[in-house]
Amino acid sequence: MTAESPGAARADLFGQRLLAAAHQRLTASDLGEAERLTRAALDLPGAAGTIRARLLNLLGGIQRVHGDHAASLSSFDAAIAADENLADAHANRAAALIALGRSAEAPASLDRALALDPSHQQALNTAGVLLAAANRLEAAVDCYRRAIDAGASDVDTLCNLGNALGRLDRLEEAEAAFLAAQARDPAQPRPFAGLGKVAMDGGRLEQADEDYRAVLDRVPNDADAHMSRGFIALLRGDLAAGWAGYEWRWRLRDGPTPPPEPRWRGEALAGRTLLLQAEQGFGDTLQCVRYAKQAARQGARVIVRCQRPLVRLLETAPGVDVVVAMEDSLPRFDFAAAMLDLPGLFGTTLETVPADIPYLTPPSPVSQLDAALGDDPRPKVGLVWAGNPRHRNDRRRSLPEDAVTELIEDAAVRFFSLQKPAASTPDGMTDLAPILDDFADTAAAIARFDLVVSVDTSVAHLAGALGKPVWVLLPFAPDWRWMVGRTDSPWYPTMRLFRQEGRGDWPGVIARVRKALSDFRP
Structure with a gap:
């Protein structure tokens, strides 16, 4: 066995000290100093093996916080190349792949992380996220609980567990998970959002509204909370407040695609062409195409852009001049509006819902x-x-x-x-x-x-x-x-x-x- 040289040992010890210092600066949210210390340690002669892998893993974590997921993936790959048995790097690699929209590649990294450490908390949590996204909710709950049994008590894991339990309609268990997350960090908005969803699913609208207000006390521009309060108002029949809250969907991180500009915001329509664009499900389009008639009454030429299976039917709607499928070329227009914005744009209340039926007609019989x-x-x-x-x-x-x-x-x-x-x-x-x-x-x-x-x-x-x-x-x-x-x-x-x-x-x-x-x- 070859003895390690004194110089290499000193470099390794110094690298470990820099790694510890960098971790401290990262914990203190001093990203710049954390990155400087990490890179300094990586530049040390003899920084290799496990210490190098840990430094590269830390660098990838810093880059992820910066939002540079491509760079973080490269750092995690380099960490694995330096030490293929570093479970943290495999778990972090999976998270980076998910952030880059490459979720299908993540399970292999998670499997490797869990093979190295079956109780790896981050890997179990990330595996649960992937399973929940695939609607494998019972399996997701199992992963989250294994992470918690292994010692995880962070807000994200507890809230992920609560969300999966809520989707399984196990509301009492979900509420317990969110309350545990809330106790862990009362300043975090996510547990209150989870409690609001549980209350809504349980029919407790007043409590849900209180929970979403608590989210907004912590993050005033939280789009999900504003939209959820809009849903509560709509459920109660307060349509004016509901439409205003529902407008926040355009600010959601993964929200619907907005209609093209220029957007119609109530300008005069006489002699103008108004494009009404579907944005979500078939039912939403069928419900809101009734507003084409009101736009036509204001002098608009109305084009409806919708899902292809609806095209033939919507050509029968009063006020509609042209119907095109979503994938067809966009016709010329003066203003555009999303279908689900129309009730708010026309100031709809319970007393003024345009309910003249029928407003659709079968265009042709079915031969069989x-x-x-x-x-x-x-x-x-x-x-x-x-x-x-x-x-x-x-x-x-x-x-x-x-x-x-x-x-x-x-x-x-x-x-x-x-x-x-x-x-x-x-x-x-x-x-x-x-x-x-x-x-x-x-x-x-x-x-x-x-x-x-x-x-x-x-x-x-x-x-x-x-x-x-x-x-x-x-x-x-x-x-x-x-x-x-x-x-x-x-x-x-x-x-x-x-x-x-x-x-x-x-x-x-x-x-x-x-x-x-x-x-x-x-």
């Missing part, structure tokens, strides 16, 4: 529809029991399989599935999905029904816009547009709302819908 509908004399009912499985709230808003079975069992009506994309259709129901290519086709089918029954999806909006009787099955914590404490909707006069009376109470909803169906007469 007659054969599919048949000549059964029972009332014809279209059914949608599930939304987009990738939607963050789908676990709450979609019916479980046993509820669907109970709903259609021995019914005095004939059910037709409008489920798109096509799903496994329960026995006793006719699946129309294969003959419905777009929303115009779905509208043609709905026009032939006596009733539509749907969870909170775009089909509920479509049936309402067509003036068809529609029953909407809502979770305990509904979307803002359905408000609270109502069985009707000011947006759609032919709509009836069936709400859960407690979290997860689909059996109660199904029982009431079955009773209503037994009394239903077209």
Whole structure:
């Protein structure tokens, strides 16, 4: 065994001291001095092996705080090259990849970090983040709890746990996690935001509003908190305050794409061309295209830019002159507005919701529809029991399989599935999905029904816009547009709302819908 030279030993000791000093400056948020000390240590003759890897790992952390994720990734790669057994560097490399939008590459680094240290807190937390993003919530909770069992008590890990538990509707456990994070650092806004979400999901709107105000006390321009308070106002029916809060979505870090400039902010429209642009889901577009008529009344030529499956149908909307798909070339216009900004721009209140229905019309029949509908004399009912499985709230808003079975069992009506994309259709129901290519086709089918029954999806909006009787099955914590404490909707006069009376109470909803169906007469 070759003895280490005294010079190398001194360099290593000096490097360790500089590393410790750099860590102290980083902890004190003195990034400039921390980086200077780190680079000085890296320049020492003989700075190699584990000490060099730790220095490069620290440099990558400093660069990450600066927001230079590409440079931080290079530093973490260099740290691993210097010592491939440094678990911290592998965990940090995964975080850098995620920050660079390369999440698919991160699991390999996390696996390596956890192979080296199965209780590595950061690696477990980051793995939980990736699992939660993939809707693997139970696995995410397991990772967060393993990190906490290993000693993690930081706000981020506790809040990540709370968020995953909340999405699983385990609200009491979620609240406990957020309260632990709040106790850890009462100055941090994130625990209050989590508590606000838990309160909203539990139907405690006053408490939720108080929690979001606490966020704003700490970060006055927090867009999420302003928008959440807007949702609370909309749920309460205070539309003016709600629209103002909802405007904050444009400041969200991962918010929707805004419409092109120049934006319409209420200027005179006579002789002007107004572009109305879809921004989020199909249902939002179907709900808000009604405002084209009001713009046309002010003298505007109205162009609607929307998702392609809506194009044929929206050409029938009053006030609409031209409809183009989102991926088509942008036509000339004078002003542009996002669809979901229109209620606020037109000053909509509960008393002034433009609810002249129908405002959409099926443009053409579906050739195979007659054969599919048949000549059964029972009332014809279209059914949608599930939304987009990738939607963050789908676990709450979609019916479980046993509820669907109970709903259609021995019914005095004939059910037709409008489920798109096509799903496994329960026995006793006719699946129309294969003959419905777009929303115009779905509208043609709905026009032939006596009733539509749907969870909170775009089909509920479509049936309402067509003036068809529609029953909407809502979770305990509904979307803002359905408000609270109502069985009707000011947006759609032919709509009836069936709400859960407690979290997860689909059996109660199904029982009431079955009773209503037994009394239903077209």
